[in-house]
Amino acid sequence: MNRCIVITVQVIAMMVAIAAAVRAQETTPTMVAAAAKEGKVVWYTSVDVKVAEAVAKAFRAEYPNIDVDVERSGSERVFQRINQEYQSGIHNVDVVNSSDASHFIYWKQQKWLASHTPPDVMRFPTQFKDPEGYFATWRATLSVMGYNTKLVDAKDAPTGYMDLLDPKWKGKLVKSHPGYSGTSLTGTYAIVKLLGWDYLEKLSKQGVLQLQSTTATPKSIASGERAVMVDGNEYNMFIEIDGKSPVKIIYPKEGTPFVTSPSAIFAEGPHPNAARVFENFLFTAKIQQLTVNEGGTRSLHPDVKDPPGRTPLSAIKLLGDDPTAMLPQIADIKKRYTTLFGS
Amino acid sequence: MAERNNITSAAAARAPLRSAAARLVSFDSTTPLSLAFVLLLATLVLLPMFWLVVTSFRDDAKHFTLEHYRQFFTDASFLKPLLTTLWTSAAVGLLCVIVAAPMSWLVARTDLPGKRLLRTLILASFVTPPFLGAFAWVLLGGPNAGLINQWYYALFGLKPFEAAPLLNIFSAGGMVFVMALYTFPYVFTFVANGLDLIPSELEEASAILGVPAWRTALDVTLPLVTPALLAGFLVAFLQSMTLFGTPAILALPAAIDTMTTKIWSLFQFPPRLGLAAAVSLPLLLISVVLLKAQSTIMGRRGYAIIGGKTSGTRLMRLRAWKVPALALFAVVLGCSIVLPYGVLLRTAFVKNWSGPMGLENLTFDNWRFVFFEFSQTRLALQNTFVLGLAAATAGTLLVIAVAYLSVRRVVRGHRYLSFLATAPVAIPGIVLAVGLFLSYTQPPLVLYGTLAIIFLAYVTKEIPVGYQQIGASLKAVHPELEDASRIFGASRARALVDITVPLIRNGVITTWILIFIGSIRELSATILLFTARTKTVSVTMFDLRESNDWGPIAVLAITMLVITFVLVLLINRFTDRSMA
Numbered sequence: 001m002n003r004c005i006v007i008t009v010q011v012i013a014m015m016v017a018i019a020a021a022v023r024a025q026e027t028t029p030t031m032v033a034a035a036a037k038e039g040k041v042v043w044y045t046s047v048d049v050k051v052a053e054a055v056a057k058a059f060r061a062e063y064p065n066i067d068v069d070v071e072r073s074g075s076e077r078v079f080q081r082i083n084q085e086y087q088s089g090i091h092n093v094d095v096v097n098s099s100d101a102s103h104f105i106y107w108k109q110q111k112w113l114a115s116h117t118p119p120d121v122m123r124f125p126t127q128f129k130d131p132e133g134y135f136a137t138w139r140a141t142l143s144v145m146g147y148n149t150k151l152v153d154a155k156d157a158p159t160g161y162m163d164l165l166d167p168k169w170k171g172k173l174v175k176s177h178p179g180y181s182g183t184s185l186t187g188t189y190a191i192v193k194l195l196g197w198d199y200l201e202k203l204s205k206q207g208v209l210q211l212q213s214t215t216a217t218p219k220s221i222a223s224g225e226r227a228v229m230v231d232g233n234e235y236n237m238f239i240e241i242d243g244k245s246p247v248k249i250i251y252p253k254e255g256t257p258f259v260t261s262p263s264a265i266f267a268e269g270p271h272p273n274a275a276r277v278f279e280n281f282l283f284t285a286k287i288q289q290l291t292v293n294e295g296g297t298r299s300l301h302p303d304v305k306d307p308p309g310r311t312p313l314s315a316i317k318l319l320g321d322d323p324t325a326m327l328p329q330i331a332d333i334k335k336r337y338t339t340l341f342g343s
Numbered sequence: 344m345a346e347r348n349n350i351t352s353a354a355a356a357r358a359p360l361r362s363a364a365a366r367l368v369s370f371d372s373t374t375p376l377s378l379a380f381v382l383l384l385a386t387l388v389l390l391p392m393f394w395l396v397v398t399s400f401r402d403d404a405k406h407f408t409l410e411h412y413r414q415f416f417t418d419a420s421f422l423k424p425l426l427t428t429l430w431t432s433a434a435v436g437l438l439c440v441i442v443a444a445p446m447s448w449l450v451a452r453t454d455l456p457g458k459r460l461l462r463t464l465i466l467a468s469f470v471t472p473p474f475l476g477a478f479a480w481v482l483l484g485g486p487n488a489g490l491i492n493q494w495y496y497a498l499f500g501l502k503p504f505e506a507a508p509l510l511n512i513f514s515a516g517g518m519v520f521v522m523a524l525y526t527f528p529y530v531f532t533f534v535a536n537g538l539d540l541i542p543s544e545l546e547e548a549s550a551i552l553g554v555p556a557w558r559t560a561l562d563v564t565l566p567l568v569t570p571a572l573l574a575g576f577l578v579a580f581l582q583s584m585t586l587f588g589t590p591a592i593l594a595l596p597a598a599i600d601t602m603t604t605k606i607w608s609l610f611q612f613p614p615r616l617g618l619a620a621a622v623s624l625p626l627l628l629i630s631v632v633l634l635k636a637q638s639t640i641m642g643r644r645g646y647a648i649i650g651g652k653t654s655g656t657r658l659m660r661l662r663a664w665k666v667p668a669l670a671l672f673a674v675v676l677g678c679s680i681v682l683p684y685g686v687l688l689r690t691a692f693v694k695n696w697s698g699p700m701g702l703e704n705l706t707f708d709n710w711r712f713v714f715f716e717f718s719q720t721r722l723a724l725q726n727t728f729v730l731g732l733a734a735a736t737a738g739t740l741l742v743i744a745v746a747y748l749s750v751r752r753v754v755r756g757h758r759y760l761s762f763l764a765t766a767p768v769a770i771p772g773i774v775l776a777v778g779l780f781l782s783y784t785q786p787p788l789v790l791y792g793t794l795a796i797i798f799l800a801y802v803t804k805e806i807p808v809g810y811q812q813i814g815a816s817l818k819a820v821h822p823e824l825e826d827a828s829r830i831f832g833a834s835r836a837r838a839l840v841d842i843t844v845p846l847i848r849n850g851v852i853t854t855w856i857l858i859f860i861g862s863i864r865e866l867s868a869t870i871l872l873f874t875a876r877t878k879t880v881s882v883t884m885f886d887l888r889e890s891n892d893w894g895p896i897a898v899l900a901i902t903m904l905v906i907t908f909v910l911v912l913l914i915n916r917f918t919d920r921s922m923a
Contacts, residue, residue: 044673070718071875073886080612085874088784092876179422210596216891223488223697342598343608
């Protein structure tokens with residue numbers, strides 16, 4: 001009984017300590033002035049390049065004296081570049097966003113991140129932010145399947161991953177690469193956990209067109225290059241559907257990988273104040289709504305509404321991500337995948 | 344071949360000068376300067392190769408190991424790319440010879456109409472960056488959405504996926520095809536030059552004896568140009584072996600790796616440098632062997648009868664054969680220029696690249712996005728131009744100095760100088776990049792992350808081109824003018840700047856532009872050396888490809904092509920003037 005109380009007290013004390021450490025840092029006029037002096041913020045992100053530029057444009061409109069340098073690439077490429085740069089003593093990045101949540105755990109372990117909690121993040125569900133304030137989920141997406149409606153009739157469309165092994169899909173599939181895309185990696189991890197490597201080995205014999213990014217696969221089926229997409233960003237599918245492309249989303253019956261995409265500040269970035277102003281801006285309801293509307297992503301901001309016509313998260317069977325468990329397995333996943341599907 | 348003749352005749356003419364030159368060296372104030380250039384060149388070329396070799400034999404703890412080589416020669420994931428590289432390069436070489444040999448014969452020996460235009464178009468495919476061609480061919484020959492396949496389906500009333508596509512560019516065959524489209528001009532040039540040098544008397548004799556024209560071509564002309572064909576084959580082989588963009592764009596999506604894409608993938612974090620070095624060296628070795636073979640073939644005497652160019656080669660009348668002859672040119676140039684340029688232009692102005700060309704699909708959005716919204720455009724253009732200007736200027740100056748020292752035999756060991764200035768030809772771009780990465784990510788000189796390391800790559804890569812150009816120009820200027828100014832007390836450097844350089848002005852300008860063009864289109868070395876701050880246009884396009892943003896790619900491609908063609912026109916102006 002006594003022990004119970006002791007533990008309870010300890011837990012409470014810990015929670016208070018964490019709460020104290022994680023205090024929101026508002027954007028103050030002094031911060032903005034210092035940021036303006038720095039001139040710009042360098043943002044590495046894996047979000048679709050047009051969405052990234054739309055966010056940058058909105059930021060420049062709000063803070064005319066602070067420019068944004070957008071460096072867009074696949075999550076794994078972003079990770080690779082930052083690590084290569086830091087290994088060579090180059091500190092170029094200020095704010096980073098990647099769809100491979102395990103990157104943030106790695107960077108935190110390296111002590112490269114700054115603890116900073118944007119005011120809006122205080123209202124996010126706890127599982128979507130780091131307890132010590134080093135990162136929080138800026139956006140989330142689903143790694144969905146999809147098909148071209150001109151090439152496949154709705155009644156013939158696959159309903160889940162296992163359907164793709166049907167010989168009739170041979171030479172008609174397109175897939176992204178976990179060696180490049182964080183979404184693909186997170187999705188691959190979930191699929192392996194659910195169906196095993198055996199499944200991917202069979203899939204690799206289906207004549208899959210191997211692209212790099214999960215932003216590329218929806219464009220591929222939209223253009224009719226391939227009929228069915230094994231994995232791709234739900235948000236790119238929304239963009240295609242809004243643009244009247246003949247595509248439809250499939251939420252696989254086995255479950256859809258839910259991919260969180262955090263944002264963080266690099267402690268030794270060249271523009272520390274601009275980084276904080278920008279990070280706060282990224283999490284405001286306005287920008288969260290903008291990325292949801294324009295970018296088709298999912299937001300964890302309580303004030304953000306999904307536009308009509310999109311399936312609510314509650315109606316989809318989700319496969320949650322587990323970056324901590326995935327981290328030690330990443331190299332192995334990439335290697336085995338490359339053996340099956342090429343680089 | 345012409346150059347070789349020049350060397351021998353020039354050497355004979357200069358024999359008595361050599362002792363005079365040697366005497367001058369002893370009290371020349373510019374000697375330290377000459378030595379500095381020698382050292383600079385040696386560092387540029389040899390340091391990366393040194394680190395490449397050392398690293399390939401080292402493990403992470405910097406101890407000696409053969410592990411990297413063992414892995415290379417036992418792991419199928421390395422041997423397969425090697426095999427792919429070898430057979431696809433051989434296929435490209437063969438295809439180039441099959442296509443380019445008749446083309447050059449038709450231009451050199453027959454009354455084919457429109458030769459000037461045809462030569463211009465061949466020059467255009469020569470200067471088109473191969474990776475741009477690969478981009479364009481994804482849009483043309485993608486299995487289902489590619490425009491050619493769409494036409495094919497429409498023409499025969501077929502449905503995509505139900506019927507097999509006409510062509511699938513994402514395949515080893517597709518890669519060979521596209522590589523050949525931009526490599527055949529090398530073979531064309533070799534064979535055309537070979538034909539120009541063969542006196543046509545033998546062929547005319549055969550014609551007078553009543554042998555039909557096609558037999559003359561096969562029995563007389565073909566054996567005479569065999570060395571040029573072989574050399575052309577080897578150069579085409581070498582070119583395709585070292586390409587990075589084309590295999591990355593066309594073969595990777597089909598899960599096919601080549602040596603260059605494999606080396607690139609070894610640089611994914613954490614980079615496996617020892618292995619990358621060990622994989623690079625065989626590529627370097629093959630390249631050296633091929634070039635050696637090529638120079639041996641071209642240097643062989645008694646095979647081709649090389650005399651002066653006979654005036655007034657009698658041109659064969661093609662008559663009705665003009666139609667198939669022109670058809671050959673139409674197919675080759677259509678595939679390498681007309682269709683790709685057309686599809687890039689189309690893609691730049693539409694919303695959906697695979698959609699119909701209706702009014703509702705037209706847009707200027709891609710242009711607006713690239714030039715007003717995409718924040719990387721300005722940085723990439725700026726980096727590309729800064730690098731082009733710097734590499735062209737520094738490279739030209741270096742090459743003038745080196746060519747002068749070696750052609751005029753100013754320093755002892757000028758032969759090594761000439762070797763060093765030609766050696767980079769044998770270093771594939773991506774191998775050079777691995778070497779530079781190893782050399783300049785460690786003290787004393789950490790250049791990684793700056794434009795300087797890319798600059799070094801460009802200068803090193805372009806030295807041979809410039810050296811050949813300036814060397815040839817220098818040989819054409821007799822040293823007596825320099826000697827005169829030296830007698831009046833000018834230093835060697837002054838004589839070079841005031842007398843020689845103005846005389847070879849056109850050669851200097853051409854060299855500058857050639858290095859500039861070579862630099863702004865470089866991809867295979869840049870891909871390993873760039874960082875976010877030091878991106879170039881070519882790498883930016885490669886990044887856009889990974890997310891299938893074809894509209895912006897097409898806009899950047901057109902921009903790059905326009906710049907290149909303006910520069911090529913400039914070169915033409917300068918070389919024309921020098922001929923007049």
